[in-house]
Amino acid sequence: MNISSPIKLAVIGRGLIGSAAARHLSKMGHEVALIGPDEPADFSQHSGVFGSHYDEGRITRVYDPQPFWRQMNRAAISRYSEIAAEGGVEFYREAGALHIGDRETTDVASVGQACADEGIACEAYQDGALAQRFPFLKSTVGMLGYFEPRNAGYISPRRLVRAQTIAAERTGARVINEPALGISENGSGVTIRTRSGSVEAERVLVAAGGHTQSLLGRSLGFTVYARTVALFRLGAAEVQRLAGMPSMRCLGPKGDNPYILPPIPYPDGQSWLKLGGDPVDRRLDSEADIKNWFRSGGSVDVADRLQGQILDRIRDLKFEERRVMPCMTTFGDTGLPSIGPLSKRVTVAFGCYGKSAKCSDELGRLGGMALLGEVRAELAPLTGAQDPGAISAIAP
Structure with a gap:
């Protein structure tokens, strides 16, 4: 050519x-x-x-701790419908996004403050009210959550x-x-x-x-890091039970702060629940490192950890299969x-x-x-x- x-x-x-x-x-x-x-x-x-x-599945929402990324989010989300119309492909579901953490040990309160300061639609819940609003949560004692109901959810x-x-x-x-x-x-x-x-x-x-x-x-000046995500295939009953589940950001120390996507239909015709959150940053310093990482299929150890975290957070979760996937990200x-x-x-x-x-x-x-x-x-x-x-x- x-x-x-x-x-x-x-x-x-x-x-x-x-x-x-x-x-x-x-x-x-x-x-x-x-x-x-x-x-x-x-x-x-x-x-x-x-x-x-x-x-x-990737979480979308307006809130971010940094003003720059909030600006980027607002601008992009405002054009989702335009992109879908021009390309003829739907890619966004407004399922909402829940930011949740222990109110004593995390900075979850800063989410509410930033949303209030910038006019981001946000609902606050804690303890019993959190459990009532999101009944799929396994435990809400001592927890505080801020929920973005609009311009939030997930994209493909x-x-x-x-x-x-x-x-x-x-x-x-x-x-x-x-x-x-x-x-x-x-x-x-x-x-x-x-x-x-x-x-x-x-x-x-x-x-x-x-x-x-x-x-x-x-x-x-940027470093490429390996990332592992875990996907859990759910049966029809679990998909129906979790139908109202939003995307979630769990605040906590690194390695105990997974992001969680609700059940999403995949090209195989099955619905998969996805989460990620690597406890350790693994550098990919060369093209060979990147290619070897993707060919490896990701880290089973990280996936095992993520499985424990999803079972700790979602009440009575029953899944039929687990899949491990590699990804990468860049940080400066x-x-x-x-x-x-x-x-x-x-x-x-x-x-x-x-x-x-x-x-x-x-x-x-x-x-x-x-x-x-x-x-x-x-x-x-x-x-x-x-x-x-x-x-x-x-x-x-």
Whole structure:
């Protein structure tokens, strides 16, 4: 595959942020190519890149401890219906989100304060009232909960990516179903090498998640961490019993603070309850580390711990099967994503802190605007932003 004439703009990464950036840029009338492979059919046999959107449930809500992420959440959630209409794919369910913790040992009260300060719709419950409102909870003694009933619940990241991609194609974007193996910049543009040939572009946005730094051949101050999630298949009776269950954030010390999704239908026709919350951060320092992690299938030890936590929190839970899945996330020192230029022709948009699925549309929009020259200074990459040199890297 060789494209004879350069494309104006290319986005590398067909995940949550990349697909959003392509939609926004294409909708603005720009010529865009969105480059990245489909979801792997079999993790254990896959030799290419991996993404972090391969499931059906991520918590969405407006509240976040940090004002920046609350701003991102509001902006993205306000466009959910627009994205669904443009892409023809529904991906959001307003099931609400419950933030819950021991009122003596956690900062759960700060959730209510932030919601009050910012006008986020929120209901407070504790002890018996909490048990009455959410009867599936195993214990509520000494517990305090804040419930966001609106603009909260869960999204399917897989379906959101599909909606963004279709919407981008409908406004003229070209989707190239190939992994980017390397990029090199010269005076007139950027060459993107794929398995089938090369793509020439005038400017490129790299939104490749945990693969971003290795693709560029430089560190931008972010660390990639392995994550494990556990899925529990429920029978029809349990699905019906938990029909009113919202998404949940359990506040507590690291390793005892799982996030929990209610039963969600998956492509296999079954309903699965999902939770995550790794007790220890496991670094993935190279492309080989990332690929080996995904091929491993995740940590059974973490899944065992998560199983204990779900049984401690959901009253009389009965599940028929457990499934373990690997994932990854990126963390930096500022608490903010990296969205801005590395050179005259190469821009990045990545750094999710485990928070970006719900607000990926706004992060993608900011990435697209940065590619066009409109950059929020606080998000500019910590290293390389002033580097006038060209990018030249080949991913291992």
